[in-house]
Amino acid sequence: MAPTLRIDLSSDTSTKPSEGMRKAMYDAEVGDEQKHEDKTTTTLCERVATLLGKEAAVFLPSGIMSNVVALLTHCAPGDDIICSSDAHIIGSEGGGVAIFGGISITPIDTVLGIYSADELKARLRPSRSRSPHSRLAHIEQTTNKGGGAIWSVDQINDVAKVAKDAGLSVHTDGARLMNAVVASGVSAKEFVASCDSAWTDLSKGLGAPVGSVLTGSKDFIDEAWTWKHRLGGAMRQSGVIAAAGLYALEHNIERLAEDHANAQVLAERIADIPGVKLDPPNVETNLVFFDVSETELSAPEIASRLLEKGIRMGAINERRMRAVTHLDVSKSDVIAASDAIQEILKNHKA
Ligand SMILES: Cc1ncc(COP(=O)(O)O)c(C=O)c1O
Secondary structure (H helix, E strand, C coil), rough: CCCCCCCCCCCCCHHHCCHCCCHHHHHCCCCCCCHHCCHHHHHHHHHHHHHHHCCCCECCCHHHHHHHHHHHHCCCCCCEEEEEEEHHHCCCCCCCCHHCCCCCCEEEEEEEECCCHHHHHHHHHCCCCCCEEEEEEEEEECCEEEEEEECCHHHHHHHHHHHHHHEEEEECCCCCCHHHHHHHCCHHHHHCCCCCEEEEECCCCCCCCCCEEECCCCCHHHHHHHHHCCCCCCCCCCCCHHHHHHHHHHHHCCCCCHHHHHHHHHHHHHHHCCCCCCCCCCCCEEEEEEEECCCCCHHHHHHHHHHHEEECCCCCCEEEEECCCCCCCHHHHHHHHHHHHHHHHHHHHC
16 A cells, blocks of 8 residues: 655645635635636736736636646747746747747756856847747746745846747746745736736645636737637636636745745754755755765656655756655654665665
C-alpha cells in the first residue's frame, strides 16, 4: 500500500482550500458569468485590475488559459513570441499557442529565466516576407524553471522599451507575481506597468483551488473574451470559485513571506547535504531547485524514496529536483523533508 502523503513539496498548486475559503465559496453570490451577471466574479476582476493597475480583467479557469488567451489575443498566425527557453509556455502548455494560434516562439537561453533588452533586440526578426513577425516579448514573474527568480522593474522596463520601439507587445505570465511582490516589496502595479497584459494565478501560493485573472486595456479584455469563449473558458455561476479567489487576495498575499522563509530554511539545509548543490544557488522566493548529480542516486530515485516516506518533491530530470513551499507546509515539514533526503543518501552509501 502506498504510504500516506504527509508533506507535499512538489508544487504550490497542491494547496487545499481552507475552511474560511470554503465558507466564502458556499456563501458566494452567483449569476451567469457569460452574461456578466456573476457579481462575485465581477468584483474579483475589478479587484485584480486595480491591483495590477490595468483598465479591465477577465476571470479564467487556469493560468495556462490566461497565457493562451492573452497570446492569441495579441498575435495572429505567422506571428512570433520571444521568451526564455525555460518558459512555461514552451515546455508545459502542450504547444497551445502553436496549435490554436499558428504562432511560433523564439527562445532565448537564459540562466535564471531572465533575458536582457540586448538579448531581446538580437532576436527581433527582420521585416521581410520569409520571416515570422516578431510580435510579443513574454516575461515570467517569477521564473519557474529559473528557480523563482524575480525580474526587477528595471529589467522589465528595459525589455519593454526595446519591444515597444520595435512594435511588439509585452505580456507577463504572473503565475507567481504575488511571490515577487511580497519578496521584493515592489507593487504588482509597478512590476507590470510597462506590460500590455499580465495575469496572476489564484491557485498557486494564494491557495485557491482554481482560477487566474488576466488584465489589460478594456479593448484587449473585450477581445480576450472572444478567445475565452472559443476555448470553452466562459463559465456560468463562476462566483463559487471567484469567491475563493477573493478570499485568497484578502488573506493569503502577505503570508507568502512565510513560504519564502521556509524556502530559505529548506535551501540552507539542502545545501549542507554532501553532494547536493542548490541550482540556482540563490533562492529568492518559494522555489528551491537542487542538483544531485554528485550523489549516488538520481533525482527520480531520490524522489521515489522520499515518496516511500510520505514526502513528495519533483524530479525535473535525472539530476535536478524541485521543492516548492506553500501554505500547506510548515517550517517543521521542510526540516523533516531535508532530514529525509540526508538520511536516504546516507543509508544508500552505507
Ligand atoms: C510560470 C507558470 N506559468 C503558468 C503556469 C500554469 O498555471 P495553471 O497551473 O494555473 O494553469 C504555471 C504552473 O505551474 C507556471 O509555473
